[in-house]
C-alpha cells in the first residue's frame with residue numbers, strides 16, 4: 439500500500455533536543471529561564487514587538503487579554519464566527535456575550551464592514567482573526583475601535599511573520615497593531631513547541647499587569663529583576679507561563695524561522711501555480727485570495743469547493759489515494775454550545791466556508807513527489823467531474 443500523505447507533520451530543525459538538554463542541565467526548568475528570555479528577546483528585538491510574554495498556549499494568551507481589558511459579565515465582544523473555539527471561550531469564561539461577525543464573501547476572514555452595526559454601549563472589544571495568516575483590514579478595524587473607544591485584540595494564532603500595509607503605505611507586523619495580540623505555537627502552526635503561545639502587549643498600560651496575571655497574581659517578575667525586595671499577591675492571576683523546556687524547543691524553531699518560512703512559501707506557491715494552470719479547476723473550486731494590504735505567510739493552503747457535496751466527494755477521492763485533506767471550523771454561531779445564545783442573525787458566508795473549505799496537506803517536509811501526488815489527484819478529480 440502507498441504511504442499516507444498526512445495533513446500536517448511537525449518539522450524539527452535538529453536543535454530542539456540540544457536546547458532542551460541545555461535547559462535541563464542549567465538546573466532551572468520552571469518558567470522564565472534562559473530560553474524563555476532568549477525567546478522574549480527574539481520577539482522584542484528581531485520582530486520589534488513591544489512587550490512579549492510566552493504562554494502555554496494561544497488560548498491562554500487570549501484569556502490573559504480578556505482579564506487585562508477587564509471583561510465583566512454582560513460585556514459584548516465582536517468575534518468572527520468562522521474561527522477556533524478559543525477566540526470566543528476566552529471571553530465567555532469572563533461572562534461576555536459574543537456578537538458573531540460573518541466572514542467576507544471572498545475569503546474566510548471577518549467582514550470588517552459589518553462590525554459597526556453590532557456596536558452598542560456594552561461593546562468592549564473587537565477580536566480580528568487573521569485567518570491563514572492573511573491580515574484583516576486593520577485600517578478599518580483600528581479606525582472603528584478608536585471612534586467607539588474599543589479594545590482590539592488580534593488573534594494572530596496563525597499569523598507569525600505576516601504583515602499589514604496601512605493606507606498610508608506603512609507596513610506593520612501582524613500582532614503589533616491591536617492593543618494586545620495572541621500567537622500560537624501548537625504543532626499545526628508555522629513555528630511550533632507542541633503546545634505554546636505568546637501574548638504581545640502593545641499598549642504599554644497593560645505591561646506590568648500582564649506580568650502579574652501570568653505569575654499567579656504576584657509581582658514575582660519584578661522581584662526577579664530586583665525592582666522590589668519581596669514578592670507577594672498583588673492582583674488576580676493564574677499560571678500562564680510555560681516551562682523553560684518548552685521555550686528551549688521554541689527557540690530552536692525561531693532561529694530557523696526564515697528557512698521554515700521559505701519552505702512553506704515554496705509549497706504554497708507550487709499549489710497555487712498548479713491550480714492556476716489546471717483546466718476546469720475554476721468551475722469547481724476557488725483559490726485563496728490575498729488582498730493587496732496583506733502578505734502571505736504560508737500558513738495553509740485551502741480550496742473553496744462550489745458546494746458541500748463536492749467537498750465530500752473530493753475528500754473521499756483524496757482519501758482513496760491515501761491523501762489526508764481536512765475541512766476546518768464549524769461556524770461558532772451554529773455550535774451546540776452557542777446556537778441558543780446567538781442573536782439569530784444569519785451568517786451565510788461563515789456557513790459557506792464551514793461547508794466548502796478544504797485544507798490540503800501542508801508542512802515544510804512535504805516532498806515534491808508527495809505534493810505532485812496531491813496536485814495530480816485533484817487534477818484527476820477535476821477531469822472526472824467534467
Ligand SMILES: *Cc1c(COP(=O)(O)O)cnc(C)c1O
Nearest residue numbers: 495496497522524595622623624
Ligand atoms: C490554533 C488557534 C488557536 C488556539 O491556539 P492554541 O495555542 O492551541 O491555544 C486560536 N485561534 C486560532 C485562530 C487558531 O488557529
